[in-house]
Amino acid sequence: MKLAIESIVARHPAARDDAEPALRGLSLAFASGEQVAVIGPSGAGKTTLLQILACAMPPASGAVRLNGESPWDLPRSALQRLRGRLLLAPQVPPLPPRQRVITAVLAARLPAMGLWASVRSLFYPADIPAAFDALEQFDLGDKIFERVDRLSGGERQRVGLARTLLAPAELWLVDEPLSALDPTRARQAMQSLTEAAHQRGATLISTLHQVDMALAHFPRVIGLRDGRLAFDLPTAEVTPEQLARLYDQFEHELLGETAPAMDDVRPAAPPPAVMHCR
Numbered sequence: 402m403k404l405a406i407e408s409i410v411a412r413h414p415a416a417r418d419d420a421e422p423a424l425r426g427l428s429l430a431f432a433s434g435e436q437v438a439v440i441g442p443s444g445a446g447k448t449t450l451l452q453i454l455a456c457a458m459p460p461a462s463g464a465v466r467l468n469g470e471s472p473w474d475l476p477r478s479a480l481q482r483l484r485g486r487l488l489l490a491p492q493v494p495p496l497p498p499r500q501r502v503i504t505a506v507l508a509a510r511l512p513a514m515g516l517w518a519s520v521r522s523l524f525y526p527a528d529i530p531a532a533f534d535a536l537e538q539f540d541l542g543d544k545i546f547e548r549v550d551r552l553s554g555g556e557r558q559r560v561g562l563a564r565t566l567l568a569p570a571e572l573w574l575v576d577e578p579l580s581a582l583d584p585t586r587a588r589q590a591m592q593s594l595t596e597a598a599h600q601r602g603a604t605l606i607s608t609l610h611q612v613d614m615a616l617a618h619f620p621r622v623i624g625l626r627d628g629r630l631a632f633d634l635p636t637a638e639v640t641p642e643q644l645a646r647l648y649d650q651f652e653h654e655l656l657g658e659t660a661p662a663m664d665d666v667r668p669a670a671p672p673p674a675v676m677h678c679r
């Protein structure tokens with residue numbers, strides 16, 4: 402899927418009246434099958450950009466085009482169909498806690514299924530081999546029948562990525578896919594994601610806090626700051642000076658001093674029951 406935005410200004414509905422817009426006059430174009438990383442300090446507007454591209458939020462002004470169509474001018478049913486052709490993967494995947502991993506992963510296919518097949522798939526997972534293959538890409542094949550609430554934060558994030566591989570989407574918009582992963586897992590996950598998008602011919606746009614991952618895995622990097630474009634370059638042309646300017650006063654983010662990886666952090670066990678003997 403090819404897409405373009407022109408002079409986009411975006412405001413979150415809950416933002417204070419005097420707050421600056423999250424995006425301030427942003428114009429970008431993406432070719433079909435392209436792979437692009439979006440970087441920039443916290444609050445730069447990276448997530449908002451994905452929400453605009455996903456037609457999850459209308460811009461305050463400016464134009465959005467997906468495959469040449471203007472989504473916000475489409476009738477509601479056509480807009481829904483268009484949304485079914487793209488996937489917005491949030492940083493924390495919304496996985497129902499008591500669900501099995503297999504059900505959570507296969508749920509990615511629901512937009513392409515009829516109502517009866519969707520309901521049936523909740524009780525009888527339809528394609529266990531496909532779910533297993535997707536999970537194996539993220540080293541999680543052994544967790545296929547585990548309950549989601551028994552996974553660590555990093556494992557849940559990787560289930561979310563496995564789900565992306567099964568989505569029948571032409572556009573993958575992935576928000577901070579590595580935030581809970583250790584460096585080794587992060588490298589493996591990025592490799593699997595970019596290879597799968599390439600094989601599928603899907604356009605992949607990913608926000609990333611890890612600048613080294615953006616430079617290592619993507620041929621094009623967009624830098625955002627304060628809702629504006631700082632640069633949009635082939636990766637080979639991004640210089641240390643541009644990165645230093647982009648993260649000026651946010652050097653700790655450039656150096657990757659972020660929250661610890663969540664791969665080994667499991668949900669807290671319930672406190673032991675206190676038994677009173679009389």
Ligand SMILES: Nc1ncnc2c1ncn2[C@@H]1O[C@H](COP(=O)(O)OP(=O)(O)OP(=O)(O)O)[C@@H](O)[C@H]1O
Pocket residue numbers: 413414415416417422423441442443444445446447448449450
């Ligand atoms: N739901 C919301 N309601 C109000 N304001 C919001 C909301 N979400 C984001 N904003 C504001 O929009 C601006 C851009 O936020 P956004 O989440 O797009 O940045 P980001 O670059 O993705 O940040 P981070 O790297 O911390 O996730 C920020 O000033 C933020 O405070």
